[in-house]
Amino acid sequence: MFNRLIVRALDKDKDVEIVPFFNGTDFLARLSDNPEVVTLDLGLPDYSGAEILRRIKQSHPETEVIIISGQDDLKMAVQLLKEGAYDYIAKDENVRERLVHCLHHIRAQQKLQQELKQLKSEISVKYDYLQAIIGESESMKQVLLLVDKAVKMSNVHVSITGEPGTGKKLLAKAIHYNSERRDQPFVIVNVGAIPDELMEGELFGFEKGAFDGARLRQKGKIEEAAEGTLYMEDVDLLGPDLQIKWLQFLQNGTIRRLGAKTEIRVHTRVISGSTIDLGEAVRNKQFREDLYFCLMGIPLHLPSLKERQKDVVLLAQFFLKHFCDENGITPLELTSEAMRKLLNYPFPGNVRELKAVVELAAVLTNTAMVGEDHIVFNGVSSTPDLLTEELSLKAYNEKIIRHYLDKYQNVMVVAEKLDIGKSTVYNLIKKWSELKE
Numbered sequence: 001m002f003n004r005l006i007v008r009a010l011d012k013d014k015d016v017e018i019v020p021f022f023n024g025t026d027f028l029a030r031l032s033d034n035p036e037v038v039t040l041d042l043g044l045p046d047y048s049g050a051e052i053l054r055r056i057k058q059s060h061p062e063t064e065v066i067i068i069s070g071q072d073d074l075k076m077a078v079q080l081l082k083e084g085a086y087d088y089i090a091k092d093e094n095v096r097e098r099l100v101h102c103l104h105h106i107r108a109q110q111k112l113q114q115e116l117k118q119l120k121s122e123i124s125v126k127y128d129y130l131q132a133i134i135g136e137s138e139s140m141k142q143v144l145l146l147v148d149k150a151v152k153m154s155n156v157h158v159s160i161t162g163e164p165g166t167g168k169k170l171l172a173k174a175i176h177y178n179s180e181r182r183d184q185p186f187v188i189v190n191v192g193a194i195p196d197e198l199m200e201g202e203l204f205g206f207e208k209g210a211f212d213g214a215r216l217r218q219k220g221k222i223e224e225a226a227e228g229t230l231y232m233e234d235v236d237l238l239g240p241d242l243q244i245k246w247l248q249f250l251q252n253g254t255i256r257r258l259g260a261k262t263e264i265r266v267h268t269r270v271i272s273g274s275t276i277d278l279g280e281a282v283r284n285k286q287f288r289e290d291l292y293f294c295l296m297g298i299p300l301h302l303p304s305l306k307e308r309q310k311d312v313v314l315l316a317q318f319f320l321k322h323f324c325d326e327n328g329i330t331p332l333e334l335t336s337e338a339m340r341k342l343l344n345y346p347f348p349g350n351v352r353e354l355k356a357v358v359e360l361a362a363v364l365t366n367t368a369m370v371g372e373d374h375i376v377f378n379g380v381s382s383t384p385d386l387l388t389e390e391l392s393l394k395a396y397n398e399k400i401i402r403h404y405l406d407k408y409q410n411v412m413v414v415a416e417k418l419d420i421g422k423s424t425v426y427n428l429i430k431k432w433s434e435l436k437e
């Protein structure tokens with residue numbers, strides 16, 4: 001009779017296949033079919049419901065079991081819930097409604113769990129540091145060696161310095177998602193983005209009534225990241241009072257929420273990021289020396305992109321491929337002129353700027369090639385593009401003459417425009433052709 005009720009309750013749902021059983025023996029013989037949900041009537045002829053529940057949970061812990069009982073027995077319900085039942089429903093006039101509600105709930109939960117699993121596996125691929133962090137220059141190889149250590153020693157703090165856009169956040173994520181802490185939260189706090197007066201509550205949390213407006217107790221970011229990793233962006237901007245509190249937390253591994261009487265032990269790993277050399281900040285008395293040593297842990301320094309020329313083309317190709325994959329565009333290639341143009345630019349905005357330039361180029365081109373005309377620098381640097389290359393005067397002379405020659409294709413015109421002797425132009429052309437040979 002109850003089986004009929006379930007069938008009626010769910011038969012409109014095309015995604016559900018219902019297999020009814022009338023005794024425990026038949027059901028157990030088919031348990032290997034791996035049911036998502038079992039509705040279990042306690043009044044079976046051959047087995048006790050508790051025994052069936054135990055067997056299901058033993059071999060199929062992910063299968064949810066809803067107990068249906070003729071009596072509303074609270075003690076029994078508590079016991080079965082303790083043993084892993086999802087819910088206990090008494091057969092009263094609301095049984096159908098409760099059952100449908102319960103099944104919907106389980107399905108929603110299972111869907112979320114699946115999505116979470118999927119996301120976790122996508123994240124671990126995305127931040128697999130051997131694939132996600134591009135760099136073959138010597139300096140990046142050194143950084144990657146230390147990243148490897150930071151991944152393995154998941155209780156040691158890490159500090160990362162580097163100009164804006166050099167990849168500090170990417171490194172922090174890669175370290176977290178490859179470490180043993182990967183299943184715990186990765187929490188980011190941008191110190192510069194939070195006003196000083198709110199920062200303490202943000203980091204350490206607060207109790208209800210700790211200050212005007214603290215209407216509810218709230219966990220701080222350190223506690224949110226307990227067992228996981230907290231990435232402190234722009235740590236050098238921590239105010240002096242908070243530097244003291246931060247030091248206490250790092251030294252003792254405990255925090256006290258604002259307005260709380262007791263301390264809480266946390267096992268948060270801290271990765272600090274800073275765009276300035278913290279040692280310099282210590283020398284300038286802006287940063288506490290004791291805190292500096294506590295934070296340092298494994299120190300990583302990301303060189304500016306200008307200092308790792310070897311990686312420019314590699315990174316550009318990586319971003320181009322990524323952009324094409326993400327947007328369903330057929331793969332694009334960089335011409336050698338485009339590569340040369342990229343190599344001649346100093347990228348004051350570092351890798352972030354290179355990524356933006358390459359993505360714009362992918363949008364601008366109408367063919368399968370990205371040429372030099374598609375490479376457009378929109379940097380905000382106040383230095384003109386030409387000067388940011390920091391060439392010698394001689395090299396600048398040659399570059400300008402080459403540009404005029406390309407433009408006018410006539411030595412006389414070039415000499416006249418630049419107000420130089422035509423022999424200078426001829427000599428240069430001769431030198432270039434000799435160099436080519």
Ligand SMILES: Nc1ncnc2c1ncn2[C@@H]1O[C@H](COP(=O)(O)OP(=O)(O)OP(=O)(O)O)[C@@H](O)[C@H]1O
Pocket residue numbers: 132133134135162163164165166167168169170171233275315351352355
């Ligand atoms: N070595 C690298 N390989 C691949 N992508 C990189 C690399 N370095 C940086 N990126 C990419 O460049 C962009 C900027 O990196 P990220 O945000 O990590 O820099 P940051 O140093 O934290 O910057 P800021 O100090 O401004 O916050 C991101 O899209 C990141 O994925």
